[in-house]
Amino acid sequence: MTDEEGGKRILQYRRIAQRPWGAQLWEDVQLLSPLTWRGAASIGKVQWEWKKLLQSAAALVLLIPLAFKRENSMPQILPRYSVISLSSIWSVAWLWRGTTGIRTVWHKTFTFSRWSEMLGLPSTRSVAEEDAWRVLSERITQQRAYRTRRYDVYLPPLLTGRALEAIMFLPGFGVEHVAYAESAARLADAGWVVVVVSAEPLRIASKGLGFASSRIRDIPYLVCKELNVPLSWSVIGHSLGSFTATHVSLELDIPRVVLWGSAPMDDLIADLSNLNKRVLVLQGSEDKVIQFMVPDEQVRQQQTDNFYRKLPTNTITKMIEGGTHKGFGSYTPAFSIEKSSGIPRSEQQFQAVALTVDFLRNV
Template sequence: MKKVLKWTVILLLAVIVVVFLAFYIWSEQTYSATEKLTKTVKIEDDPLIEEKNDWLVFKSEDSNGKGVILYPGAKVEVEAYGYIGKSLADKGYTVVIPKMPFHIAFFGINEAEKIISDFDEKLEWYLSGHSLGGVAAASYTYDHQDEVKGVIFLASYPTKSADFSKGDMPVLSIYAENDGLTTGDDIEKSKKLLPSNAAFHKIEGGNHAGFGVYGPQKGDKKASISVWEQQDEIIQVMDDWMREN
């Protein structure tokens, strides 16, 4: 009996190890910033861009008093959002993009708390997230509504456990016409979980991968506009909305 129990435990441990290794290998097969993006946003050479505490921080020369925390999509490297980070910083925002454990935002939901407490400068913080990163951002915001000025969903939406419909949290949802992963139907269904005054913006011709600059993504549809057109539209809509909210 003891031998059976011993080998059962060994077998279970072996299965756990194999499953973890498979998950780890899968999580490391990430989407990286394109070469054109790394040439456009020179992270290592820009004195206003800093890598700190596993965060990519974009500082502004002339702060407008607002900060943006952007949770990456699943398996997407933080550098892929460098154009959004740099462009918003040029408009006065402090932007922080945290690297997530195993590149999955759900394993780092509370990164926003660490970021907010780390900055000496008092800022009005907006929490944003792309795809699964937006789901995690909504989860954090729902439990910390006194710390967050507003939520910006990028091809994303909250789960039922983060139901904002009865509150007045400012919410912006940006989605894309040709998104094969977060569809228009998904966005439509999410409206019941958002405040009645939530703002929605559809990017005509855009797709899921266009919320970052990392090339094609499995399961996505083809965009009919360039990634730079989509990025510029995202940045403009975010800026306009945050200035009003």
């Protein structure tokens, strides 16, 4: 199979799985939102240097409007609105802070080779692979999924008038939310309504960064209204989205929280320690991203301890042997940090879904 053939298939899948008219324009307009840029600029006020990398990473997304192509992915081209938005007062202030972040990260956090590797990338956006688009298009054809501007919904085999369980899924940093289609479909097959939320325009699922809590507060209401059934909610987050999941659980009073591939960044996670919530943490034994973000083992252990202090004492942690950071989704990572492939992606996602389903059914 050639890249060209794979690209043609993805085009076919994308035609079937088109979002409503105006979705792309809506995302572009969000780039000019004061809320988006205020959140992005606020990264410069934090202590942990790795977060400033997010400034530089998002800057690359905006500054390099070039078409590129990766294996098993579609050519990506950034809209001109992204470049126009650089003239906004929010982006100018944000990019000014970003230059400081670049210098700090260069000298204190990353080796030259790692930084050079990241600078050589045309974009920090991780695009969904063919398998994810295929599953989404199949579910839409089967009327088991539908798309909106702000989220994709995967439906269980039977929709009745009785109350149903629902999951809100928050994507990782830079990851196209379609990349979680396979896991979402499996969770839907197990009986859940699964809502995979788009983190556009910056694809940073964190408070104020193009994905503010105010933008998702009404999603449970909207989905209940669309399906005309009452829903009981849980929340899942992958990578950076796992931190957002803890805040969403507070914001929307969601009692069940599942964290996939969550780095031990104790200052990002919401404090759930004294609340009546049930939490599951899933990690991959071959997750190199966590080590990359906190390279010092002693610091990493200290942050891990602080991380768990903010979770309930009955938190359950499960390890997927051979699992990687990227294996929780179906996407081509922008940063090739993980050299080993670990177990097959389908196997990791199967285990992740099975452990998640078992947890949600028994809490």
